[in-house]
Amino acid sequence: MIDFYQLPVFGILLTVVVFFAARALRSKIKFVLFNPVLVAITLIILFLVVFDIPFEDYNKGGQYLSFFLGPAIVALGVLFYEKYQLIEHNIYPFLLAVGCGGIISIASVSLISIAMHAPDVLIRSLVSMSVTTPIAIEITKITEGIPSLTAGVVIAVGVFGNAFGSGFLRLIGIKSQTAVGTALGTAAHGIGTARAIEIGPLPGAYSGLAMCVNGILTTLISPYVVLWIVGSL
Amino acid sequence: MSPLRSRLQMLKAFLWIFLFLGIGELIRYVSDVPIPGNILGMILIFSALKLKLIQLKDVKPASDQLLKYMVLFFVPYGVGLMSYFDFISAYWMILSVIAVVTTLLTLYITAFVQQKLEKHD
Structure with missing residues (x-):
């Protein structure tokens, strides 16, 4: 007889229940570390460790949820179309800004990794660090890194950007709210975009679009950067 | 609109x-484009909307x-981190700096x- 936790429904049920509980918690307490994804992941890991359930058993159900990342990426294209008109008059400055930010991100990860003598698998997993989680996971599959490590760091980066991004930019003299939106979307993807939406609908639109554009840009560039630095894919 | 219609x-x-998504994956499957199929799907659906x-x-x-x-x-990918505790505790410093x-x-x-560079109007 197999245990209940080995059925796919266990992983699905655990994830959905904990996620909605974490979301309910967030609506009560507006504290950035109570980000639903962060809380959900932490609680599920704790649960699995406490009851000594292997990740492989959990993921028998978890993989069905992961599957929906594919159509969710396609849905980003629809989001892009919806928001596109709002920024059309500023499209070139916007694309240039996201392009510079995206390239700086890849360069920074690579250079710091080399300077600190990090193992190859770290560059392979982190080169897509600024990009929205589903796209970052796809990139890591191409660069042969560890997708779970990518997901963890990407979510952490998003929470960090959400918490400190706009304050940091104000501190160093950025006054344009739309520039703050673009920066949050480029550096801190969807979780940063959630902060940009709080600033206003227009910064929110810039942020969502920046997230999509940087996703495509990083997909195109990072495999070649990894190939160049590490020497193999 | 009736509920059935909206369903x-x-x-x-x-x-x-x-x-x-399927078209994107198919293009990825039959050609050498270095782009994941779902991201091709995202670009294609935007193009289809733009071209009406x-x-x-x-x-x-x-x-x-x-x-x-x-x-x-x-979330499941994030939970996968639990398999890499040793890796993270060995490299947490580099990870944080990066x-x-x-x-x-x-x-x-x-x-x-x-x-x-942006224009204000």
């Missing part, structure tokens, strides 16, 4: 999304739902370029 439109919208091959209302019911729950879909420095640098450069 059918939701179903149709999901079929459109999966059609574009499909209408926003055809796909919006499904895309709104998918985006609303996108964060739920990547994440913090890169994020602040990217924020600054992006905001700086956009602020310098």
Whole structure:
């Protein structure tokens, strides 16, 4: 007889229940570390460790949820179309800004990794660090890194950007709210975009679009950067 | 709109999304483009909307739902971190430096370029 936790429904049920509980918690307490994804992941890991359930058993159900990342990426294209008109008059400055930010991100990860003598698998997993989680996971599959490590760091980066991004930019003299939106979307993807939406609908639109554009840009560039630095894919 | 009608439109919208996902994966499968199929699907659905091959209302019911729950879909990958505790405890310092420095640098450069060049009207 197999245990209940080995059925796919266990992983699905655990994830959905904990996620909605974490979301309910967030609506009560507006504290950035109570980000639903962060809380959900932490609680599920704790649960699995406490009851000594292997990740492989959990993921028998978890993989069905992961599957929906594919159509969710396609849905980003629809989001892009919806928001596109709002920024059309500023499209070139916007694309240039996201392009510079995206390239700086890849360069920074690579250079710091080399300077600190990090193992190859770290560059392979982190080169897509600024990009929205589903796209970052796809990139890591191409660069042969560890997708779970990518997901963890990407979510952490998003929470960090959400918490400190706009304050940091104000501190160093950025006054344009739309520039703050673009920066949050480029550096801190969807979780940063959630902060940009709080600033206003227009910064929110810039942020969502920046997230999509940087996703495509990083997909195109990072495999070649990894190939160049590490020497193999 | 009757509930049944809106359900059918939701179903149709999901079929459109999966059609574009399928086309993207197919292109990826038969050619050497170095882009994942789902990202090709994203570019294709944007192009189709822009060229008015499909209408926003055809796909919006499904895309709104998918985006609303996108964060739920990547929770299992995050949970996968539990298999890498040893790796993280060995490299947490490098991981933190890379994440913090890169994020602040990217924020600054992006905001700086956009602020310098954008038009206000």
